[in-house]
Amino acid sequence: MRRMFLRRAGLALLLMLAATALTFALVTAAPGNVAALIAERAAGPGADGEMIARIADELGLNDPLPVRYVRWLGDTFTGDFGVSLRTGKPISEEFAERIPVTATLLAGGGMLALFYSLGLGLWGATSNGRFADRILHGIALIGASTPNFFVAALLVIVFAVGLGWIPSFGLYGWTSWILPCVTIALFPGSVLARVVRVNLQEAMARPFATTGFAKGMNRGEVLVREALPNIAIPYITTFGAQFTLMIIGAIVVERLFGLNGIGAFFIEAIRFRDFVGMQAVLTLFVVFFVSVNLFVDLVAMLVDPRLRRARRA
Amino acid sequence: MPKLSRRQVMASSAAFSFLSTLPHIALAGGHGDTLRVAIAGETGDLDLLQNVSTLSSYTVVFDGLIHYGPGGVLEPGLATAWTIAEDGKSIAFDLREGVTFSDGAPFDAETAKWNLERWMGVGDFSWIGIADAYESIETSGPNQITVRLSRPVPAALLELTIVRPVRFLSPNAVDADGKQASPVGTGPWIVESYSSSETVLTRNDNYWGERPSFSRIELKVVPDELARANALRAGELDVIGGDWVAPLSPRRAKALEGEGMTIVAEPGTATTILGYSPKSPMMQNRGVREAVFLGIDRAAIAQVLFEGFADPSVDIFPTTVPTAGVRHAVPARDVAAAQAALSAAGWSGGGSGWTKGGDALEIDFLVSEESFPGSRRIAEMIQAMLTEVGFKVDISSVDNATMHERRPNFEYDLTFFATYGAPYDPHGSLGASFVSTVDTGPDGKIYISDELDPVVLAALEASGDAQEAAMQGVYDWLYDAVAACPLLVTQRIWAVHPRVQGFSLPATDYDIPYKGLTLG
Numbered sequence: 001m002r003r004m005f006l007r008r009a010g011l012a013l014l015l016m017l018a019a020t021a022l023t024f025a026l027v028t029a030a031p032g033n034v035a036a037l038i039a040e041r042a043a044g045p046g047a048d049g050e051m052i053a054r055i056a057d058e059l060g061l062n063d064p065l066p067v068r069y070v071r072w073l074g075d076t077f078t079g080d081f082g083v084s085l086r087t088g089k090p091i092s093e094e095f096a097e098r099i100p101v102t103a104t105l106l107a108g109g110g111m112l113a114l115f116y117s118l119g120l121g122l123w124g125a126t127s128n129g130r131f132a133d134r135i136l137h138g139i140a141l142i143g144a145s146t147p148n149f150f151v152a153a154l155l156v157i158v159f160a161v162g163l164g165w166i167p168s169f170g171l172y173g174w175t176s177w178i179l180p181c182v183t184i185a186l187f188p189g190s191v192l193a194r195v196v197r198v199n200l201q202e203a204m205a206r207p208f209a210t211t212g213f214a215k216g217m218n219r220g221e222v223l224v225r226e227a228l229p230n231i232a233i234p235y236i237t238t239f240g241a242q243f244t245l246m247i248i249g250a251i252v253v254e255r256l257f258g259l260n261g262i263g264a265f266f267i268e269a270i271r272f273r274d275f276v277g278m279q280a281v282l283t284l285f286v287v288f289f290v291s292v293n294l295f296v297d298l299v300a301m302l303v304d305p306r307l308r309r310a311r312r313a
Numbered sequence: 314m315p316k317l318s319r320r321q322v323m324a325s326s327a328a329f330s331f332l333s334t335l336p337h338i339a340l341a342g343g344h345g346d347t348l349r350v351a352i353a354g355e356t357g358d359l360d361l362l363q364n365v366s367t368l369s370s371y372t373v374v375f376d377g378l379i380h381y382g383p384g385g386v387l388e389p390g391l392a393t394a395w396t397i398a399e400d401g402k403s404i405a406f407d408l409r410e411g412v413t414f415s416d417g418a419p420f421d422a423e424t425a426k427w428n429l430e431r432w433m434g435v436g437d438f439s440w441i442g443i444a445d446a447y448e449s450i451e452t453s454g455p456n457q458i459t460v461r462l463s464r465p466v467p468a469a470l471l472e473l474t475i476v477r478p479v480r481f482l483s484p485n486a487v488d489a490d491g492k493q494a495s496p497v498g499t500g501p502w503i504v505e506s507y508s509s510s511e512t513v514l515t516r517n518d519n520y521w522g523e524r525p526s527f528s529r530i531e532l533k534v535v536p537d538e539l540a541r542a543n544a545l546r547a548g549e550l551d552v553i554g555g556d557w558v559a560p561l562s563p564r565r566a567k568a569l570e571g572e573g574m575t576i577v578a579e580p581g582t583a584t585t586i587l588g589y590s591p592k593s594p595m596m597q598n599r600g601v602r603e604a605v606f607l608g609i610d611r612a613a614i615a616q617v618l619f620e621g622f623a624d625p626s627v628d629i630f631p632t633t634v635p636t637a638g639v640r641h642a643v644p645a646r647d648v649a650a651a652q653a654a655l656s657a658a659g660w661s662g663g664g665s666g667w668t669k670g671g672d673a674l675e676i677d678f679l680v681s682e683e684s685f686p687g688s689r690r691i692a693e694m695i696q697a698m699l700t701e702v703g704f705k706v707d708i709s710s711v712d713n714a715t716m717h718e719r720r721p722n723f724e725y726d727l728t729f730f731a732t733y734g735a736p737y738d739p740h741g742s743l744g745a746s747f748v749s750t751v752d753t754g755p756d757g758k759i760y761i762s763d764e765l766d767p768v769v770l771a772a773l774e775a776s777g778d779a780q781e782a783a784m785q786g787v788y789d790w791l792y793d794a795v796a797a798c799p800l801l802v803t804q805r806i807w808a809v810h811p812r813v814q815g816f817s818l819p820a821t822d823y824d825i826p827y828k829g830l831t832l833g
Contacts, residue, residue, distance in 0.1 A: 032714025048752040088365040161547045258535040260509040
């Protein structure tokens, strides 16, 4: 198990290196001139060609791409992500301020998606084929097909503007998290609800479910005790994939609800061609994606001994 | 009658208790004495020498020697009077007595000199005429300074009203390297705190001018326009709007007006201009420029795309800017006249479109929605209008960075520009956008030519009574040569919650409105 973990961690590290090299190349190839932006920040309308050339030289922007990547990588490993071209603050300071916001949003959204999907999926499975099952199917379908900006606007109009119960933006106590978390959880929760429902349906047709009924269990008991543990692997892997994708949702949701997290910082970095900020956030995203997937793989192996044996073989 | 189990009763009670607390939670932290203003991006540290922080927040914290009043009238700020020498090479300022910075440090001739020397004569600020021509500053007593210049700078007083770096910082608010450590000024508001979410300002009770009627301003960072509008509707914000504060689109303003919010719209100070590339062979043809000029229905654009919150114009500057010149009548769209201009220039129409010497009448229209929000829709409307005239218009829709690369290299036939607006104009835009020898980096030029350069330079150097005539000379030259195609002046739009009374717009779009307001 330990060797397997080390091998997986090594592969994850290689993947991160490849992904950061790719994003570095893409960000560098994007239109725009970092030196011009820095010059403009320092001198406003006084930025001229000579000043831009001097800054480019000082920053080594004329060096070959591999040299620049290795230099950037070295700085990043020491925790130096550079200084944001937009805000003028070190990226590490920006991250320290913003990561807790995004982490809370993802954690809240993840928890909601977990409960929502299990609740909806189980309820649908217990009312198999009946009216409630069809209604729940419809709810999940709508949730999985509605864009989050629309959901956000709808929730704000009803709960903030109409009822005045919840703040429409910013962070003013725990109620501020309700609407953003619901918005970000709706899509993955709905997808996961379908995963639960469909897999439970299949599991209920398996011999162990029949055995459960033969033992005198009712449908609910068979679902929870026999079928549910058997859908753990597809659920965990899908949950991992959906959870990583929630970071994409966070980019939109943070802006809509005025939350100053990593997503909002990323959007502004793109708008202002803050290449340093963009590269740092993309690196963070890469680390997040790879780490979550590694964690999900490990959890799946811990949960299912068959996977451990298969990997060993 | 349905029976309820004990568990159901407990759950219902818990849910009811939870819901009943929500309104109190949402409205917690009362706002009676606080003005809540939306800002699209965080204010930053308000460093006066760095081009990073949001422009709109400086003016409430820092004062300059001179304030920019409505219509460009120069009003006393930290200077109560000023005298320009006959040769234009020195300006003497009488400083306001008894003024202190919000940290208690006195404002006097020495602190004024120290502040001005931080940017005057410094290369990074050579784009400001008075900084470029700076020679020395002399103090005469505790409340008088004289700035000596190597040459006359006619726009010197106007330059002292711009947002930064001309305002005054407490000498105690710098670190050992002389870098600004905290934003401490003499203005009506003091920065209590700032973060990426909000900046909190408290009233400066020792302010030398009129004291605001409320004690606190919260500048809330809300990047999304719809979120700002919803927060205003929900009563979580009091004021939204302003191009440099938290832009409000005309369509959204109309919607808010119908929902009981007060909409305040006044003529703007910046003109949206269609620039013809001076390097494009096609646009060097006067007939083509005339056809574009006459083929556009400015009134329709103002009405349809701006919901009436824009004023059609064919002048470089609106009347809200000083020495904006004599007005020219906005022509009605005239397709026949546009086609006649093309014919007179040697173009001939036919079944396969207009041609001249085998060249098709095809123009490249460079547009960046990112650098000029709303421009894509304007471009599409203009495309339809010019197609009727006989043009084939190709819209190149690019991102901000590409726009900033292509525009200075004149890689377009047509593209959008906007003048800087108050307090920078007319000198700011004329110097940056119409003089070929001034390097303005990524902003590009509206129009440049060897013939135009001396006309503009003469206007920029003219002072006193000669200035107005010299400026008019530039406007007439541009108009007669059809060198640019002004379209409209967008209005300054703000939306205000009913609890705010006495709202009026400040002189420029770089100011946050607070003067004369009372909160209900």
